[in-house]
Amino acid sequence: xxxxxxxxxxxxxxxxxxxxxQAHVMGILNVTPDSFSDGGKHDQKDQAVAYAKQxxxxxxxxxDVGGESTRPGASVVEIxxxxxxxxxxxxxxxxxxxxxxxxxxxxxxxxxxxKAGAHIWNDVRALTRPHALETAAELNIPVIIMHMRGEPTTxxxxxxxxxxxxxxxxxxxxxxxxxxxxGIHPKNIMIDPGFGFAKNAQQNLKLLNEFYQLNNMxxxxxxxxxxxxxxxxxxxxADANHRAVGSVAAHLLSIQQGACMVRAHDVKAMSDxxxxxxxxxxxx
Numbered sequence: 001x002x003x004x005x006x007x008x009x010x011x012x013x014x015x016x017x018x019x020x021x022q023a024h025v026m027g028i029l030n031v032t033p034d035s036f037s038d039g040g041k042h043d044q045k046d047q048a049v050a051y052a053k054q055x056x057x058x059x060x061x062x063x064d065v066g067g068e069s070t071r072p073g074a075s076v077v078e079i080x081x082x083x084x085x086x087x088x089x090x091x092x093x094x095x096x097x098x099x100x101x102x103x104x105x106x107x108x109x110x111x112x113x114x115k116a117g118a119h120i121w122n123d124v125r126a127l128t129r130p131h132a133l134e135t136a137a138e139l140n141i142p143v144i145i146m147h148m149r150g151e152p153t154t155x156x157x158x159x160x161x162x163x164x165x166x167x168x169x170x171x172x173x174x175x176x177x178x179x180x181x182x183g184i185h186p187k188n189i190m191i192d193p194g195f196g197f198a199k200n201a202q203q204n205l206k207l208l209n210e211f212y213q214l215n216n217m218x219x220x221x222x223x224x225x226x227x228x229x230x231x232x233x234x235x236x237x238a239d240a241n242h243r244a245v246g247s248v249a250a251h252l253l254s255i256q257q258g259a260c261m262v263r264a265h266d267v268k269a270m271s272d273x274x275x276x277x278x279x280x281x282x283x284x
Contacts, residue, residue, distance in 0.1 A: 059271025066103030
């Protein structure tokens with residue numbers, strides 16, 4: 001582990017912007033019936049919007065709306081169904097002063113979501129679906145490119161690495177190069193090492209310990225390890241609903257190593273931890 005500064009960069013999100021030299025909390029809003037931690041809790045529009053407002057009050061500056069579960073073995077969602085789940089919620093959130101990211105791999109979904117007011121494309125499949133790269137370039141919005149091997153249905157069998165951190169960086173770099181070649185502007189690119197996606201517990205922990213190495217790629221970094229299985233394993237088998245403190249600790253370790261954004265279920269706890277860290281830094 002090495003301490004790293006946060007990037008001196010402004011991420012432009014339509015008429016809104018994010019100062020990435022400050023750590024931001026991306027609140028998770030799953031409008032799905034089957035997500036691993038909170039499936040079915042916010043799959044009605046009014047419930048979803050009320051929960052988003054609570055996360056904003058708790059300190060979230062970005063709300064990440066997802067209409068497809070990407071937990072291991074998750075079932076496929078039809079594009080029309082994903083749009084039906086996501087777009088009405090986005091249209092309501094667009095009335096608020098908050099940045100909206102969309103957790104999707106489908107170009108059709110992001111197009112409709114952006115029309116409704118979304119700002120960021122957060123794609124666990126790193127823009128590998130047909131026409132995804134071209135769509136991202138055309139929309140000219142920030143994209144978060146995440147590392148994964150295979151699909152959620154197959155990824156748990158693809159965790160063979162000689163050096164997980166170096167291979168994640170190399171494979172992410174390939175996707176970034178593809179994005180640049182497709183015309184995506186460098187200022188619109190963020191990266192995510194993909195904790196829990198095609199990585200076992202020890203590999204996730206090694207990646208967390210060597211997180212600082214991701215800064216060498218030169219792009220802002222999102223850390224998204226909230227309530228992941230490896231956190232539970234480090235906590236003697238704690239289930240998803242008892243991983244909040246472990247998740248906050250691991251996210252704070254990411255921030256200290258250069259992550260300017262963390263994707264969290266437990267927004268208030270995460271936001272409080274960042275405030276203490278910032279208070280300590282300002283006292284130096």
